[in-house]
Amino acid sequence: MLLEAREITKAFGSFKAVDAASVTLEPGDILGLIGPNGAGKSTFFNCLTGDLQTTSGQVLFEGHDITRATPEARARLGLARTFQVPQTFEGMTVLENVMIGAFLRSSHRAEAESKARAVLARVGMERLADAPARALGTPGRKRLEIARALATEPKVLLLDEAMAGLTLREVQLAIDLVRDIHRSGVTLVIVEHIMEVIMSLASRVMVFHQGREIARGNPREVTSNPAVIAAYLGSRAAAKVAAGHTPIELMGGSET
Numbered sequence: 001m002l003l004e005a006r007e008i009t010k011a012f013g014s015f016k017a018v019d020a021a022s023v024t025l026e027p028g029d030i031l032g033l034i035g036p037n038g039a040g041k042s043t044f045f046n047c048l049t050g051d052l053q054t055t056s057g058q059v060l061f062e063g064h065d066i067t068r069a070t071p072e073a074r075a076r077l078g079l080a081r082t083f084q085v086p087q088t089f090e091g092m093t094v095l096e097n098v099m100i101g102a103f104l105r106s107s108h109r110a111e112a113e114s115k116a117r118a119v120l121a122r123v124g125m126e127r128l129a130d131a132p133a134r135a136l137g138t139p140g141r142k143r144l145e146i147a148r149a150l151a152t153e154p155k156v157l158l159l160d161e162a163m164a165g166l167t168l169r170e171v172q173l174a175i176d177l178v179r180d181i182h183r184s185g186v187t188l189v190i191v192e193h194i195m196e197v198i199m200s201l202a203s204r205v206m207v208f209h210q211g212r213e214i215a216r217g218n219p220r221e222v223t224s225n226p227a228v229i230a231a232y233l234g235s236r237a238a239a240k241v242a243a244g245h246t247p248i249e250l251m252g253g254s255e256t
């Protein structure tokens with residue numbers, strides 16, 4: 001097992017944003033975390049990455065307890081993440097941004113640069129290497145964020161809404177990129193609102209509602225689960241499903 005969360009609870013004051021959530025991640029998985037706004041996905045995700053300290057529960061990576069480990073220590077073990085709002089270093093070039101990731105494993109500048117260039121080629125951004133990062137639009141920044149994470153040579157990559165704000169065509173290109181990353185041997189956890197992304201990528205899905213896990217299974221199973229439909233859309237949606245609309249349509253995606 002690569003990553004395991006055991007009974008994670010995260011409270012803000014007396015409010016439990018995540019309440020006793022557990023999950024296991026096996027090598028080769030693409031785990032999707034879904035749920036309506038405010039369900040606790042990002043909080044759970046941030047407990048896995050170390051950006052938030054858990055109130056209780058344990059996080060294990062390859063059997064080691066990393067519950068109190070910093071995000072940097074987790075990255076060194078092979079756990080990388082992207083941020084929903086790209087953390088771009090505006091004053092640097094695209095290449096230099098990716099080198100920040102590469103420096104995790106390489107102390108020599110030339111080596112970090114050559115790794116960063118290889119990653120840029122892999123994500124199709126080699127021609128932008130010397131462009132200032134501030135010149136990139138949303139798709140470029142999202143891709144740069146993935147490139148910087150890849151440069152740390154992760155075993156597990158956690159993507160936080162990596163496709164938000166992209167056009168349909170850009171989403172398709174990003175899905176292709178994630179497939180390619182997965183084929184190269186990286187295990188993935190994705191938080192994503194765009195249902196098409198979950199339907200086309202996730203091998204397993206965990207559904208949150210009000211801080212708790214309400215369903216898990218493959219994408220088809222969870223999106224036809226009445227509890228999931230009700231959590232997303234309220235009970236009126238159940239009537240629409242009964243009237244012939246597909247659950248995925250109602251959750252904001254089209255059938256694939």
Ligand SMILES: Nc1ncnc2c1ncn2[C@@H]1O[C@H](COP(=O)(O)OP(=O)(O)OP(=O)(O)O)[C@@H](O)[C@H]1O
Binds near residue numbers: 012035038039042
């Ligand atoms: N730092 C914080 N302090 C207090 N409450 C918080 C904090 N962070 C999150 N919350 C609350 O915890 C709950 C879960 O938030 P979280 O961001 O994890 O949900 P989410 O499922 O990721 O939602 P979204 O899809 O809108 O990003 C929400 O009610 C949110 O307001």
